[in-house]
Amino acid sequence: xxxxxxxxxxxxxxxxxxxxxxxxxxxxxxxxxxxxxxxxxxxxxxxxxxxxxxxxxxxxxxxxxxxxxxxxxxxxxxxxxxxxxxxxxxxxxxxxxxxxxxxxxxxxxxxxxxxxxxxxxxxxxxxxxxxxxxxxxxxxxxxxxxxxxxxxxxxxxxxxxxxxxxxxxxxxxxxxxxxxxxxxxxxxxxxxxxxxxxxxxxxxxxxxxxxxxxxxxxxxxxxxxxxxxxxxxxxxxxxxxxxxxxxxxxxxxxxxxxxxxxxxxxxxxxxxxxxxxxxxxxxxxxxxxxxxxxxxxxxxxxxxxxxxxxxxxxxxxxxxxxxxxxxxxxxxxxxxxxxxxxxxxxxxxxxxxxxxxxxxxxxxxxxxxxxxxxxxxxxxxxxxx
Amino acid sequence: xxxxxxxxxxxxxxxxxxxxxxxxxxxxxxxxxxxxxxxxxxxxxxxxxxxxxxxxxxxxxxxxxxxxxxxxxxxxxxxxxxxxxxxxxxxxxxxxxxxxxxxxxxxxxxxxxxxxxxxxxxxxxxxxxxxxxxxxxxxxxxxxxxxxxxxxxxxxxxxxxxxxxxxxxxxx
Numbered sequence: 001x002x003x004x005x006x007x008x009x010x011x012x013x014x015x016x017x018x019x020x021x022x023x024x025x026x027x028x029x030x031x032x033x034x035x036x037x038x039x040x041x042x043x044x045x046x047x048x049x050x051x052x053x054x055x056x057x058x059x060x061x062x063x064x065x066x067x068x069x070x071x072x073x074x075x076x077x078x079x080x081x082x083x084x085x086x087x088x089x090x091x092x093x094x095x096x097x098x099x100x101x102x103x104x105x106x107x108x109x110x111x112x113x114x115x116x117x118x119x120x121x122x123x124x125x126x127x128x129x130x131x132x133x134x135x136x137x138x139x140x141x142x143x144x145x146x147x148x149x150x151x152x153x154x155x156x157x158x159x160x161x162x163x164x165x166x167x168x169x170x171x172x173x174x175x176x177x178x179x180x181x182x183x184x185x186x187x188x189x190x191x192x193x194x195x196x197x198x199x200x201x202x203x204x205x206x207x208x209x210x211x212x213x214x215x216x217x218x219x220x221x222x223x224x225x226x227x228x229x230x231x232x233x234x235x236x237x238x239x240x241x242x243x244x245x246x247x248x249x250x251x252x253x254x255x256x257x258x259x260x261x262x263x264x265x266x267x268x269x270x271x272x273x274x275x276x277x278x279x280x281x282x283x284x285x286x287x288x289x290x291x292x293x294x295x296x297x298x299x300x301x302x303x304x305x306x307x308x309x310x311x312x313x314x315x316x317x318x319x320x321x322x323x324x325x326x327x328x329x330x331x332x333x334x335x336x337x338x339x340x341x342x343x344x345x346x347x348x349x350x351x352x353x354x355x356x357x358x359x360x361x362x363x364x365x366x367x368x369x370x371x372x373x374x375x376x377x378x379x380x381x382x383x384x385x
Numbered sequence: 386x387x388x389x390x391x392x393x394x395x396x397x398x399x400x401x402x403x404x405x406x407x408x409x410x411x412x413x414x415x416x417x418x419x420x421x422x423x424x425x426x427x428x429x430x431x432x433x434x435x436x437x438x439x440x441x442x443x444x445x446x447x448x449x450x451x452x453x454x455x456x457x458x459x460x461x462x463x464x465x466x467x468x469x470x471x472x473x474x475x476x477x478x479x480x481x482x483x484x485x486x487x488x489x490x491x492x493x494x495x496x497x498x499x500x501x502x503x504x505x506x507x508x509x510x511x512x513x514x515x516x517x518x519x520x521x522x523x524x525x526x527x528x529x530x531x532x533x534x535x536x537x538x539x540x541x542x543x544x545x546x547x548x549x550x551x552x553x554x555x556x557x
Contacts, residue, residue, distance in 0.1 A: 008497075010518050013517045024437070024438075026438075047494065047495075052494055053463040053469075054501035055462075056462065056463060072435075072437075074432075090434070090436075092435070092436045097426055097428060099425050100423075106437070107459070109449065109455045110447055110449055110477075112449050112451045112452055112481060116456075116459075122447070125456075126446065126460030127462065138458045141432055142430065171418055171421065172420075172423075198409050199408050199411045200410075201412070303487055305484075321423075329428075359516055359518065359522075363522045364522045367522075
């Protein structure tokens with residue numbers, strides 16, 4: 001089968017590899033119909049995530065048709081068109097029993113800090129991802145959700161990660177009516193976090209980035225205020241000036257370890273890898289939020305350490321909340337929002353690219369060429385359909 | 386809340402103010418928030434779940450020292466091999482709490498890139514670095530950038546050639 005194949009930092013190609021097989025009675029094999037490139041895939045692509053082995057197939061946001069199921073699978077059958085949450089989870093362990101599916105303790109032997117994730121290095125379990133024609137889907141009765149018949153597959157694929165992560169980012173901010181919410185990052189997750197902040201009753205939503213076309217898009221899509229951080233001096237002072245000197249009620253990090261905006265953090269975190277990525281946005285969040293405010297983090301960082309102003313967080317009495325999204329628990333409500341027309345996820349998709357051209361797709365997304373916001377890879381068979 | 390006029394607004398007025406935003410406040414009620422509270426038991430999965438049986442391992446799977454044993458489910462792709470595999474095995478002797486584990490893994494990743502090149506060449510496949518790095522997309526959507534990179538590349542090659550030439554002259 002054709003699959004994306006990682007060859008090293010900034011190098012990928014489409015190549016043939018063996019089709020996946022049922023390895024466990026709870027497995028399914030899914031023929032992929034759509035697979036997104038996520039902003040966090042770029043951390044792998046740039047060589048920042050430890051234990052990313054040459055030959056890995058990335059891709060944790062995908063939809064597909066069930067081709068085969070293992071002997072223990074009871075509720076999913078061949079022919080079902082499913083969206084597959086990026087979390088691989090058992091549904092039964094200590095953490096799954098608390099609905100912390102992203103923290104599952106039974107799907108990733110290689111690290112305890114994170115559960116299993118498709119195509120996201122061996123640090124998240126060593127599974128191949130969905131940027132391929134076929135993919136192995138463990139715990140098939142637990143993770144995948146059959147796509148409602150009236151739902152566009154392009155909406156469905158965004159329910160596998162980007163939309164639930166954006167929603168959970170806003171939700172972890174414990175937004176109350178009228179709150180001022182500042183979101184760092186105008187990528188797909190930041191865009192959905194802005195939209196979600198309104199659903200949760202925010203009074204004011206401000207998105208910060210430095211990519212002009214993305215700021216224009218989010219301003220129109222999410223009807224929010226925007227800030228180009230390159231046009232302002234000190235971020236914390238700027239946010240305080242906008243909020244009568246107090247700071248925002250909620251600050252949300254939707255950027256993670258490759259944030260621009262600080263030479264020192266980029267040098268130490270990205271170039272020299274002496275931190276788990278550039279902690280620029282963590283600084284901005286902690287220093288821009290009001291005393292007693294909430295900071296929500298969904299941006300991905302490396303497993304080592306970051307230099308953050310934790311003393312300020314203490315003195316300001318902040319609540320810091322963070323996690324990978326537990327996609328499955330968000331799906332029923334988010335499907336309702338899409339069906340009710342409150343949110344239109346597929347509008348963020350700017351590029352649909354043949355899986356054969358995966359190297360161009362990654363470069364396009366990574367370098368933000370051609371006003372790229374979200375790239376979807378389509379396997380040749382689905383492209384022809 | 387932080388804005389004085391917002392603090393004094395009634396919920397109805399706040400909703401009016403945002404009437405142009407489709408869906409504003411739909412999840413204001415915490416009961417509508419799917420992950421509130423963050424931890425809730427029992428999980429609301431559509432079907433009852435039985436504990437999965439233990440997956441059998443036919444390849445080498447490295448396990449965190451912070452676990453009592455292997456997980457019931459795991460990935461089996463790309464078992465450790467070669468020099469990078471040796472480094473990975475050493476890395477996994479340290480806990481996730483130990484910086485050496487992560488630095489060794491990053492080192493193994495870089496070694497693995499070299500192994501990948503050797504593997505390609507040994508199979509008679511010369512990797513097309515231009516295509517693998519998205520050269521076509523760069524040329525199509527950022528021709529000036531592509532030209533700049535090409536000029537830098539040519540410049541670096543010229544410097545290397547010049548340096549080699551000088552060394553040869555000196556050695557004569």
